[in-house]
Amino acid sequence: MPLLEVKNLKTYFYTTRGIVKAVDNVSFVLDRGEVLGVAGESGCGKSTMAYSIIRIVPPPGRIAGGQVLFDGTDLTKLPEEELNRKYRWQRISMVFQGAMNALNPVYTVGHQLAEPLVYHKGMDKREAIEYSKKYLELVGLEPDLVKRYPHELSGGMKQRVMIAMALLLKPDLVIADEPTTALDVIVQAQILNLLKDLQHQLNLSIILITHDLSIIAELAHKVAIMYAGKIVELGKSEQIFNNSRHPYTQKLLSSIPRLRERRKLEFIPGVPPDLRAPPPGCRFHPRCPFVMDVCRVEEPPMVEVEPGHQVACWLYTKR
Numbered sequence: 001m002p003l004l005e006v007k008n009l010k011t012y013f014y015t016t017r018g019i020v021k022a023v024d025n026v027s028f029v030l031d032r033g034e035v036l037g038v039a040g041e042s043g044c045g046k047s048t049m050a051y052s053i054i055r056i057v058p059p060p061g062r063i064a065g066g067q068v069l070f071d072g073t074d075l076t077k078l079p080e081e082e083l084n085r086k087y088r089w090q091r092i093s094m095v096f097q098g099a100m101n102a103l104n105p106v107y108t109v110g111h112q113l114a115e116p117l118v119y120h121k122g123m124d125k126r127e128a129i130e131y132s133k134k135y136l137e138l139v140g141l142e143p144d145l146v147k148r149y150p151h152e153l154s155g156g157m158k159q160r161v162m163i164a165m166a167l168l169l170k171p172d173l174v175i176a177d178e179p180t181t182a183l184d185v186i187v188q189a190q191i192l193n194l195l196k197d198l199q200h201q202l203n204l205s206i207i208l209i210t211h212d213l214s215i216i217a218e219l220a221h222k223v224a225i226m227y228a229g230k231i232v233e234l235g236k237s238e239q240i241f242n243n244s245r246h247p248y249t250q251k252l253l254s255s256i257p258r259l260r261e262r263r264k265l266e267f268i269p270g271v272p273p274d275l276r277a278p279p280p281g282c283r284f285h286p287r288c289p290f291v292m293d294v295c296r297v298e299e300p301p302m303v304e305v306e307p308g309h310q311v312a313c314w315l316y317t318k319r
């Protein structure tokens with residue numbers, strides 16, 4: 001049984017101005033110790049998908065269909081209390097987008113690391129702070145940092161604290177949403193290396209979300225490319241990076257700057273669609289250089305182009 005199986009997940013925001021289909025029929029499987037990279041332009045539904053897995057989609061959003069099978073249990077059907085007690089943070093934790101700025105400025109690092117241990121493990125506060133020191137060391141920080149306040153830390157240090165916090169309760173799965181986006185390139189590389197080491201050391205499963213495909217090349221075993229609420233291509237990392245098939249993936253790849261290469265960078269013309277009224281047929285069709293008649297009217301099905309490699313594009317299937 002895979003650790004996580006997301007099946008036909010639909011998460012919609014029921015706004016007064018219409019229904020935003022932020023996640024629309026998304027399916028994938030994640031095994032133990034596996035890293036799935038999820039990439040796509042901003043607004044394509046990556047964060048909403050992550051929130052759906054641990055069921056913290058903010059209103060007016062709601063899971064409208066599908067299943068999130070974690071170790072065989074459908075988390076979408078579980079009572080809130082049970083989800084909180086057994087799964088959230090204990091088995092699935094999350095490093096939120098922009099999380100390092102969410103550290104509370106009035107409490108010490110130790111106090112904030114202790115909180116989940118007191119709440120979930122029933123430790124007393126002093127014991128919890130002692131315990132959390134091990135986790136600071138695990139993420140490459142001095143254990144003495146428990147006494148410091150967030151403003152005394154650099155961005156990279158704060159992000160390490162957030163990663164330590166995500167690991168405290170020994171989860172099987174960590175979802176990291178744009179974990180390096182606010183950081184400079186060098187610190188970004190350090191944080192990615194840290195995630196890679198931790199993944200090996202703890203045999204973690206990770207869902208690594210990013211708008212920048214180059215970030216996940218080093219880390220991900222599998223890659224899912226999202227466009228306008230849907231996964232349009234899914235495959236092993238080498239399949240996506242060396243043998244991508246979907247025109248959108250190819251565009252994303254050609255927009256990655258490469259060191260020592262003078263090639264002109266491409267950018268993807270047009271903008272992602274409004275998810276209240278996405279284009280009919282293939283959602284990428286208004287921006288696709290290979291668009292055909294069928295693309296404008298009928299949604300392409302997901303087909304397997306080689307073992308483990310799936311693409312939703314009419315170029316690879318006959319109607």
Ligand SMILES: Nc1ncnc2c1ncn2[C@@H]1O[C@H](COP(=O)(O)OP(=O)(O)O)[C@@H](O)[C@H]1O
Pocket residue numbers: 013015020022040041042043044045046047048049058059060061275
């Ligand atoms: N609270 C909300 N209310 C209404 N629409 C939302 C809300 N949060 C996100 N959305 C919409 O859902 C879509 C997906 O957003 P998001 O999951 O944040 O994308 P990403 O993480 O890929 O940038 C976007 O169109 C966004 O405008």
Ligand code: SF4
Pocket residue numbers: 246247248282283284285286288289290291292295300312313314315
């Ligand atoms: S289905 Fe058609 S429009 Fe969509 S990506 Fe493929 S070729 Fe382009």
Ligand SMILES: [Mg+2]
Pocket residue numbers: 046047048097177
């Ligand atoms: Mg996001």
